[in-house]
Amino acid sequence: MPTLGVNIDHIATIRQARRTVEPDPVAAAVLAELAGADGITVHLREDRRHIQDRDVLLLRQTVRSHLNLEMAATDEMLGIALNIKPDYVTLVPEKREEVTTEGGLDIVGQIARIGEIVDKLQSVGIPVSLFIDAQPAQIEASVKVKAQFIELHTGQYAEAKNETNRQQELAILAKGCEQAIKAGLRVNAGHGLTYWNVYPVAALPGMEELNIGHTIISRAALVGIERAVREMKQAITVNSNHNLD
Numbered sequence: 488m489p490t491l492g493v494n495i496d497h498i499a500t501i502r503q504a505r506r507t508v509e510p511d512p513v514a515a516a517v518l519a520e521l522a523g524a525d526g527i528t529v530h531l532r533e534d535r536r537h538i539q540d541r542d543v544l545l546l547r548q549t550v551r552s553h554l555n556l557e558m559a560a561t562d563e564m565l566g567i568a569l570n571i572k573p574d575y576v577t578l579v580p581e582k583r584e585e586v587t588t589e590g591g592l593d594i595v596g597q598i599a600r601i602g603e604i605v606d607k608l609q610s611v612g613i614p615v616s617l618f619i620d621a622q623p624a625q626i627e628a629s630v631k632v633k634a635q636f637i638e639l640h641t642g643q644y645a646e647a648k649n650e651t652n653r654q655q656e657l658a659i660l661a662k663g664c665e666q667a668i669k670a671g672l673r674v675n676a677g678h679g680l681t682y683w684n685v686y687p688v689a690a691l692p693g694m695e696e697l698n699i700g701h702t703i704i705s706r707a708a709l710v711g712i713e714r715a716v717r718e719m720k721q722a723i724t725v726n727s728n729h730n731l732d
């Protein structure tokens with residue numbers, strides 16, 4: 488069964504909604520690791536809508552499992568990655584206007600540029616994963632640029648409108664996973680996975696790691712609300728510094 492990389496972007500989304508200091512993704516990463524996360528994933532977007540540079544710097548020092556830095560294939564991000572040296576980098580496509588990552592990275596269409604970035608990162612010992620759709624040509628191109636990993640974009644599977652469509656998307660992922668492993672790539676997957684749809688993807692032969700964020704942070708907000716309200720009632724009633732852990 489694959490390991491779990493917990494994406495903590497949406498802890499930062501809540502913080503940035505108020506431009507304040509809580510909740511801190513660095514603290515969330517510690518708690519996620521204590522709960523069994525095998526890795527921590529953050530997406531440092533060019534528009535800095537959630538994760539900030541400060542977060543990545545601190546996470547580099549505090550993460551005890553492995554830190555996966557998702558980033559666009561730009562010179563700015565390359566500079567940050569070379570400086571911070573995460574445990575691995577996942578190159579992802581990015582559009583300012585999108586609500587979340589909409590598709591896989593087009594390796595075929597920018598093979599020279601991606602190859603150059605993969606080389607630069609790997610020359611200083613940073614393994615690279617490419618976030619792609621499970622299309623044969625994109626997988627072949629990922630082999631050509633010598634990436635170690637791909638991360639299969641599971642968004643279309645997650646958004647399937649009915650069971651037939653879901654099975655079709657799962658079959659595409661299964662085929663892609665098999666093709667990639669045969670070609671020597673290591674395979675991760677993620678995007679839009681939830682408690683309800685994760686198992687069939689986790690069960691794909693050879694799948695190494697699933698990166699999951701939004702559904703975990705959503706659930707954390709709900710399962711944590713009872714305690715949070717109780718603690719606020721306590722803080723209102725007792726005139727002392729509330730000792731939150």
Ligand SMILES: CC(=O)[C@@H](O)[C@H](O)COP(=O)(O)O
Pocket residue numbers: 494496497530532557579586587588618677678700
């Ligand atoms: C590439 C990818 O799938 C993740 O980056 C995920 O989408 C989280 O990033 P956002 O929360 O910014 O969409």
Ligand SMILES: NCC(=O)COP(=O)(O)O
Pocket residue numbers: 494528638676677678679680698699700701702
């Ligand atoms: N690369 C996918 C990821 O990190 C998490 O995506 P999501 O679970 O927040 O959709």
